[in-house]
Amino acid sequence: MxxxxxxxxxxxxxxxxxxxxxxxxxxxxxxxxxxxxxxxxxxxxxxxxxxxxxxxxxxxxxxxxxxxxxxxxxxxxxxxxxxxxxxxxxxxxxxxxxCMAAAEHWAGAGRGTDNMVGLVVSTGVGGGLIVNGQPHPGRTGNAGHIGHIVVDDSGIPCPCGGRGCVETVASGPNLVRWARRQGWRAPANADAAHLAAAALHGDGVAKAAFDRAGRAVGRAILATAVLADLDLAVVGGGVAQAGDLLFAPIRAAIVEHVGLSYVRRLKVVPAELGAxxxxxxxxxxxxx
The missing domain is CATH 3.30.420.40 (ATPase, nucleotide binding domain)
Incomplete structure (x- = not known):
């Protein structure tokens, strides 16, 4: 379920x-x-x-x-x-x-990798860890909550009680809210898919929104990989359907900020199993 x-x-x-x-x-x-x-x-x-x-x-x-x-x-x-x-x-x-991470490790893009993080970038931003080939729930079951890593300590409040979490930057609704604040004009029911379509048609604000989100996700992935010694990140969810609009800035942020040798081979790939x-x-x- x-x-x-x-x-x-x-x-x-x-x-x-x-x-x-x-x-x-x-x-x-x-x-x-x-x-x-x-x-x-x-x-x-x-x-x-x-x-x-x-x-x-x-x-x-x-x-x-x-x-x-x-x-x-x-x-x-x-x-x-x-x-x-x-x-x-x-x-x-x-x-x-x-569960998303376990699925991709078992039957998707994470097969053959023993240390990875799985992310769902959608209405929120969630995640899970596979460590030494096994799902790693942590003490209470909440390990891998990558969406609540702080990437902007001057950012907006998050429903979790924090401020400037990845979720406040990269979730679908927050992508759209930021774009509207920058002047993007769209129908009231427009979502991240509409924003992606606008970006692909050359809208500068829409492209900037995905660049900002992807870089936030990339920094969070790198921080997680440094902490847990990971070699793969599998990214899925509705926002990830934007493809290179999101993945290119994710990878760029990792290249810009990576320092330690053991995470320089970190790969970021799209999820395979979808919904x-x-x-x-x-x-x-x-x-x-």
């Missing part, structure tokens, strides 16, 4: 990493039981051997609870126990960023 602020998705995955079925529903905006009922409806009638759940964070692996920033109805919600009670099957819980990465990565938690 893949649970986020916009959608809840579930799917069946074989032990080899192949998706056999998929269901999805919008994430309700109501209270905790309304959100859980939507989740329960997706897996009604299924008989899995085991269940992996990737959920937006923060999470608490020790307590088995979740408090996603983008799902206000769930605060310290006992997700692991509730799903186990529902289907009488062992459940493994992880952050959605870790299914969360489900496949959640399955990887139990299939492996």
């Amino acid at each position: 893949d649970i986020g602020g916009t959608k809840i998705a579930a799917g069946g995955v074989t032990p080899e990493g192949h998706l056999t079925w998929r269901r999805q529903t919008p994430t309700p905006k109501g209270g905790p039981e309304e959100v859980f009922a939507a989740l329960a409806a997706l897996i009604q009638g299924t008989t899995p051997t085991a269940v992996g759940i990737g959920c937006a964070g923060p999470i608490d692996l020790i307590a088995g609870t979740v408090s996603p920033v983008n799902i206000p109805g769930w605060r310290d919600f006992p997700l692991k126990a509730r799903v186990e009670d529902l289907i009488r099957t062992p459940v493994e819980l992880a952050g959605d960023g870790l 299914d990465a969360g489900i496949v990565g959640a399955a990887a938690l139990v299939a492996r």
Whole structure:
């Protein structure tokens, strides 16, 4: 299962990493039981051997609870126990960023690499670490939260409580907000995809927005690689669909700031699994 602020998705995955079925529903905006009922409806009638759940964070692996920033109805919600009670099957819980990383390591762009970070650059910016060939959740399950590395200490406040985090610069909504503040004119419902289209047609403000975002992501990737001794970053999510508009400044920032020899071979590549990465990565938690 893949649970986020916009959608809840579930799917069946074989032990080899192949998706056999998929269901999805919008994430309700109501209270905790309304959100859980939507989740329960997706897996009604299924008989899995085991269940992996990737959920937006923060999470608490020790307590088995979740408090996603983008799902206000769930605060310290006992997700692991509730799903186990529902289907009488062992459940493994992880952050959605870790699931993305696990999926790409298992069946995507990270195959053959034992030390990597996976990033989702979308409505928010999330991430997860693979260390010595294994998903690395950290003490509480929140390791790899790369979106909340500070890249501009004079930047705007972040919903996490910090200021100037990568997410405030590179997430889709913040890309658009910055571009509008610089004079970009677009319909009220314009999103990062519209901004990317404008950049590809030569709009200077739109190009500057992606350059600014990519450099912020690149600095965060490099900082993570220096800290954890990584050799690969796999970047996915809706904003990453902009291709070189985002990847070129990511790579440029790394080249400009890299110093230590052990991270000079760091590679940044696009994710391969797309919208299914969360489900496949959640399955990887139990299939492996």
